[in-house]
Each structure stands twice: as structure tokens, then as C-alpha cells.
Amino acid sequence: xxxxxxxxxxxxxxxxxxxxxxxxxxxxxxxxxxxxxxxxxxxxxxxxxxxxxxxxxxxxxxxxxxxxxxxxxxxxxxxxxxxxxxxxxxxxxxxxxxxxxxxxxxxxxxxxxxxxxxxxxxxxxxxxxxxxxxxxxxxxxxxxxxxxxxxxxxxxxxxxxxxxxxxxxxxxxxxxxxxxxxxxxxxxxxxxxxxxxxxxxxxxxxxxxxxxxxxxxxxxxxxxxxxxxxxxxxxxxxxxxxx
Numbered sequence: 001x002x003x004x005x006x007x008x009x010x011x012x013x014x015x016x017x018x019x020x021x022x023x024x025x026x027x028x029x030x031x032x033x034x035x036x037x038x039x040x041x042x043x044x045x046x047x048x049x050x051x052x053x054x055x056x057x058x059x060x061x062x063x064x065x066x067x068x069x070x071x072x073x074x075x076x077x078x079x080x081x082x083x084x085x086x087x088x089x090x091x092x093x094x095x096x097x098x099x100x101x102x103x104x105x106x107x108x109x110x111x112x113x114x115x116x117x118x119x120x121x122x123x124x125x126x127x128x129x130x131x132x133x134x135x136x137x138x139x140x141x142x143x144x145x146x147x148x149x150x151x152x153x154x155x156x157x158x159x160x161x162x163x164x165x166x167x168x169x170x171x172x173x174x175x176x177x178x179x180x181x182x183x184x185x186x187x188x189x190x191x192x193x194x195x196x197x198x199x200x201x202x203x204x205x206x207x208x209x210x211x212x213x214x215x216x217x218x219x220x221x222x223x224x225x226x227x228x229x230x231x232x233x234x235x236x237x238x239x240x241x242x243x
Contacts, residue, residue: 004188006036006181006202009073009084009115009138009167014054015042018171022061022068025170030066032176036183036193037066040073040084040115040167043094051091059190069193073115074101081122082115084138084167087194098126102133111197113165116141117153135197136163139204140211142177143169147230149206149214166204166211178207 007029011018018041020028029037041054051072058068071086077095085101087110092101105112113136117123126134137157140149149166157164166179184201185192196202204211 001184001186001201002188004035004183004185004193005033006038006069006183006193007032007034007168007170008038008165008179008181009040009141010037010170011041011073012039014039014057015073015171016044017042020170022057026061026063026066026068028176030063034180035066035188036069038069038071038084038086038181038193040071040086043072043074043092043096046072046091046094048091064188067188067190067193069190076125080120081125082119083134084113084115084165086111086197088191099130102130106133109198111135111194113138113163113167115167116144116169117156118150119144123152123156131160131162134160134162135200136165138167139164140166140179140206140214141169142167142175142179143171147177149211154212163200163202164204164212166206179211180205180208 010025012020012022012025025037055070058070062068069086071084074083074085074096076098081098083101085105087108089108089110092104102112112134114126114134115138117137137153139153139157154164165181168175168177168179182203182205183193183196185196206214
């Protein structure tokens with residue numbers, strides 16, 4: 001078995017709000033020593049044909065050193081609950097009910113991860129019966145959680161037996177951050193990556209340490225302190241850059 005370092009929940013310009021081309025993402029994440037990019041393009045604007053073409057584009061962008069694994073981020077009609085989905089799956093459709101997406105994932109042996117559970121109280125919208133169809137939950141989403149993990153999501157992961165995931169939710173360079181999913185695979189192929197996710201052969205890591213350690217005790221206190229000063233610091237830097 002080989003351990004691969006994967007950047008999870010990445011958007012390219014195939015998403016309506018993405019800007020980076022797949023080839024540019026490959027170069028940028030490889031420079032940061034990732035082996036895999038797990039994309040999660042928004043379902044908006046996708047069709048079965050566009051999904052097929054996207055899968056082909058991911059294969060073309062992949063190299064012998066970095067694999068681009070295609071995925072879709074499904075959102076419900078209220079744009080509240082988002083699920084990052086991977087597997088040998090067809091495109092389900094736009095704006096589907098969360099239960100319907102999870103049903104499709106279950107029927108076709110896919111993998112579904114609850115994305116940014118703290119956004120718009122998404123966690124409260126998940127029916128308790130649906131947790132059995134989830135593989136994991138993002139305990140740290142760089143875009144929405146910033147520099148600190150989501151302690152509530154970590155608690156839910158433990159209570160529901162879900163795999164803790166960390167995701168960049170990458171749209172811009174601001175989301176580069178030392179988060180990664182370590183995947184135990186037999187080789188650098190999409191199928192092996194899907195198998196690792198399906199069989200939970202993966203571990204969330206932050207700063208190359210188990211991410212669960214960052215969601216409790218003194219590390220959590222430190223990360224929360226950093227997150228409190230990050231927004232005003234970022235605003236100050238942007239103001240200086242405009243001058």
C-alpha cells in the first residue's frame with residue numbers, strides 16, 4: 001500500500017465560480033507536494049454530457065506525479081446543504097434534495113461527504129436517518145472555517161461514525177493551506193482512490209499531523225486565536241496593497 005497526499009474539495013474553472021484551469025491546479029498543488037487533487041465542481045451548469053467531458057478533461061490534466069480525481073458538489077434547492085460526491089457515478093442532476101443525492105450515492109456505491117457543515121446551519125438540515133449514507137463530514141473547510149477547525153463537526157463525526165475530512169474548498173489562492181487527506185492506495189489511479197475513500201482508508205491531516213488533534217485541547221485554542229486575528233489582518237493587508 002502507498003500513502004498519497006490529497007488536496008480535497010477543489011474547484012476549477014469548470015465551476016461557475018472557479019477561475020483556475022485544471023492544468024494550473026495540477027502545477028500549483030504539485031509544487032505543494034500533493035499527489036492527488038479531489039475536485040468537487042458545483043452541480044450548477046452540469047449535464048450528463050458535460051460530466052463526461054469533465055471526466056475526460058481531468059484524465060488529460062493528470063500527470064504521472066499528480067492525479068486529478070473528478071467529483072461533484074451537489075447542493076439542494078435552497079443552496080444550503082452541499083455534498084461532495086466521488087465514485088464511478090453518472091451525473092444525478094442540479095438542485096436535488098439531499099436525500100435523493102444520498103440515495104443515488106448509496107445505490108451506486110459512491111462516496112458522499114457533508115461539505116462545510118457550519119455554513120448556513122447546514123448540519124441542522126441533515127435528517128438523522130441520512131447520516132448512515134454519508135462517508136464523512138468536513139471538520140475543517142478552509143474557505144468557511146478559516147484557520148480553525150469546526151469543533152461541532154468533529155463531535156458529529158465521532159457520534160455518527162463518520163470519517164473526518166479536511167477540504168480547501170479551493171476557488172482562489174487564498175485557500176491554499178496545509179490541509180490534506182492521506183489516502184492508502186495500491187497505486188496512483190482514479191479507481192484506487194475511489195476504493196480508498198469507499199473503504200475509509202483515509203485520514204485527515206493538518207500541518208502534516210492528524211487533524212483530529214487540532215480540533216481539541218490546546219491546539220484548538222491556538223487555531224481559534226489565529227482565526228480571530230486573521231480577518232482584520234487580511235483586511236489591513238488588502239488596504240495596504242490597494243495604496
